[in-house]
Amino acid sequence: MGLCEELGDDAVVDFPYKKSFHNQVDTYPSWYPHVPPGTVGTTAPFDWMRPSSGRPWSKEEVVDRIGEFDLCVLAAPRRYNVPALRDLVATVGHARMPPIVLVDGEDYDRLHTELVSEFGLRVYFKRELLPGAGCGCRLEPFSFASPVKLPFPPQDKDLGVVFLGGGTSPDRATLCEALRAAFGDRFTGGVGPHVTHRQYLETMARARVAVSVRGWGMDTLKFYEIPSLPGTMLAADRQPLVRAHPFEDGVHAGWFSSPEELVAVARRALEDEPWRSRVAAAGNEHLMRHHTPRARARQLLEISLS
DSSP states (O other): OOOHHHOOGGGGOOOOOOOGTTTTTTEEEETTSSTTTTOOEOOOTTTTTOOOOOOOOOOHHHHHHHGOOOHHHEEEESSSSHEEEEHHHHHHOGGGOOOOOEEESSSSSOHHHHHHHHTTTTTEEEESSOOTTOOOOOEEEOOOOOOOOOSSSOOOOOOOEEEEEOOHHHHHHHHHHHHHHHGGGGGGEEOOOOOOHHHHHHHHHHHEEEEEOSSSSSSSHHHHOOOOOSTTTEEEOOOOOOOOOOOOBBTTTTEEESSHHHHHHHHHHHOOHHHHHHHHHHHHHHHHHSSSEEEEEEHHHHHHHO
């Protein structure tokens, strides 16, 4: 989405064509190894996505026009994209391929070093990047970006502390219990059922403080959704991840490593309105500058083509 915003829809070719990028529901044989053969997967367009108007390209057209591409981005390495790229390289020859980079956004810190050597990757962009990691080529952090349609309209701050999310890590329920015990009805939400993305955002946008806690992976969309909401301060769990343009504790957000520390951060925010407002505003400005889809696309292009 960010690449399309930066370069234009016609300059970004998704191959194989992914219908959900183009406002269509996509059904396909599931690639998960633990499901029965013939299981069908479905990917629907997210309501926050700006759909691309780009048309489908056949393999023959990609092969014929391979010299017109400046960059090849391999994404979602555990899915069908690796066989598709392998087939393309075998067809045109590695020497004719544009520079190849990998965007690995999976929920784990494992690095696919086998793909570095197979495809001669120029850059490996990793979401769950830990300090000291190496893979045999240039390795760069590549966190999520905000999925919020920006700018998000300001909301009245009639809620104290909010957490909304599923139980994708046990820490979430424990932290919600601590917040409920500390703040009573000034705490809203908890680990609960799915609501629409708009309802979810509007509730957090009414919060003075909204909480992000790791889920299946450490980096979460919630971490970037919260500072997208004007006047809502981010409180987030400390993580060892390497992030480009990181948020600073006490400047753009408030960090915590325990339920007690989260309660202390939230209490300060509720009792010191000038500090809370200042941190929330700085977090929103930092996000708008560095963590939108278009900003993330610019980072990818600058690093990949330098």
